[in-house]
Amino acid sequence: MPFNKSIIDPLLALPRPVKRLVVVALDLVLALASVWFSFYLRIDQTGWPQHQQKYVYLLAPLLAFPLFVHLGLYRAIFRYTGLAALATTAKAVGVYAVLFFLSLLLFQWVGVPRSVGLIQPILFLLLVGTSRALARFWLAGGAGRSSHAEGRLLIYGAGEAGVQTASALGMARQFVLRGFIDDDKTKAGRSINGVDIIGPDDVAAAVERMGVTDILLAMPSLDRARRNAIIASLRELPVHVRTLPGMVDLASGRVTVQDFQELDVEDLLGRAPVPPDSTLLARNLAGKTVLVTGAGGSIGGELCRQIILEKPRQLVLVEHNEFGLYTIHRELEGLCAEHGLRVNVVPLLASVGNFGRLKEICLLYRPATVYHAAAYKHVPLVESNPAEGVLNNVFGTLNMARAAMESGAAHFVLVSTDKAVRPTNVMGATKRMAELVLQALAASTSVRFHLPDGTQSAEFRNNTVFAMVRFGNVLGSSGSVVPLFRKQLRDGGPLTVTHEEVTRYFMTIPEAAQLVLQAGAMARGGDVFVLDMGQPVKIIDLARRMAQLSGFTLRDERNPDGDIEIKITGLRPGEKLYEELLIGDNPEGTAHERIMKAREDFVVWPELATVLVDMRQAAIQDNETAIKRILMQLVHGYNPQPVEPAAACVPVEG
Structure with a gap:
């Protein structure tokens, strides 16, 4: 049957009740037609019904219609009809055949051979089945082979x-x-x-x-x-x-x-993700109260998804972004319902800059394990706002660590970054400062904190195990090049890369979250964990790979008629060509074959606490010169490089 778009489209546009009436009418006509054909085949009768044959013409539709309604034949969509729908049709006609044959035996109408009770249902099945198959072919198969296919x-x-x-x-x-x-x-x-x-x-x-x-x-x-x-x-x-x-x-x-x-981003990454160790994943989570800061972010949200599957008793979400908190809370509640988990999920609006609020939360919920993912991570933004970067990344970490320690948390894990190693930007330097804070606290059995009014707090005994987990760029996060490249591809390009030699380590968001959970479970105090992430990837190679796998050809000097251009925009302020994961050498192995433990020098707490007083003051006064001077004093390898401002709309690799 030829495909005719001018007929199909109006049919598909009809209201559902009208379509059902058309199908019911068709089945009633087929029931009557099969009765006529059965008389023709049995007694060669072609005219009007004789004697009591009219009752057979009434019986066929009266039996077929309620049976077909009851068995759901009129709820099916013809163009999606498959073997299951045809089997249901056969079942319905089979029941109809039994009732139809028994009716003819019971009434023994004059002029009606009993063999009609066998012939008519067979013809009816063939006609109804053929009508469904033709409808599927006409409405779906023919349309699928349309010359207008995309x-x-x-x-x-x-x-x-x-x-x-x-x-x-x-x-x-x-x-x-x-x-x-x-x-x-x-x-x-x-x-x-x-x-x-x-x-x-x-x-x-x-x-x-x-x-x-x-x-x-x-x-x-x-x-x-x-x-x-x-x-x-x-x-x-x-x-x-x-x-x-x-x-x-x-x-x-x-x-x-x-x-x-x-x-998937795993396909773009080009390597197998690091397999998780289920024992390590559950060690600090199962049956416990767990707190995650930055719960509405890319890493924080994935941490929450992984944590909740390990069945903690309670999961406390700390986030300063209202919509981010609302979104992750709804998602986690859905996960609990889907997997039958009885986890109390507590969404709390709070800023890590507010120590009083953090302490109140920790004393109320008494988390056994804290995962600190809240941070400013975008290199150009923090470079332009160094004071806010210090207050959030350094003192936000200190506030959360202090609140956890004073409330008796057993474990505290910081989500760090490879940009903390010999940084050339403020973001990386502040993350290394956050690491130094935790290393100093981990090495101290008792701690006094300098308060904002210049006094010192009471002495606190430290029973919290502090650890840091350092990894590279995360594919698919809010700051990743992947979503930006995809948007640029949709817009027709160009793909913007800051430098031809920019190289980064990459991992997926679930992989990063699993690393944080597993490494934190192995911590003994002051540990800096890093992942064996394989070979680093050039950003320009990732851009080429995404363009090619999207069906585009690259436009360059050799192919001026290509679809997509890759545009080099110049390094951004504070951006490095290469990232590193280790400051020192000779990392130690751990219980996980792909997780290493770094050996890193640090400053003892009494000395660091004094410098932090000056750093807080410089940040409050927005004194960029003093901030960078202190960072250069404490952060090994920090050497801010003056770079010409880059063009707008470049990918954020950090």
């Missing part, structure tokens, strides 16, 4: 997920499916529902020959190493590589081009 697609994976994806795509209008790709050589040359399967070696030729625009990865169970190898093999092809949408959307048939997902 793309020509190859599905990588001819397994169950790939076949289900193809079936769902047959109901949409955006793609023409050109073929399957599969690593299994025994499948190459065969076909699925008339669609050919090709091997990996033939992909490039098929893309050129068929004009393929998109490749969809439909391999949910594939290991990371093989997935990365496949993505690398597709990188040079002029196609948009995406991944499988959720199975719920596939099952419903509501798959469109908007539903296909961009590749």
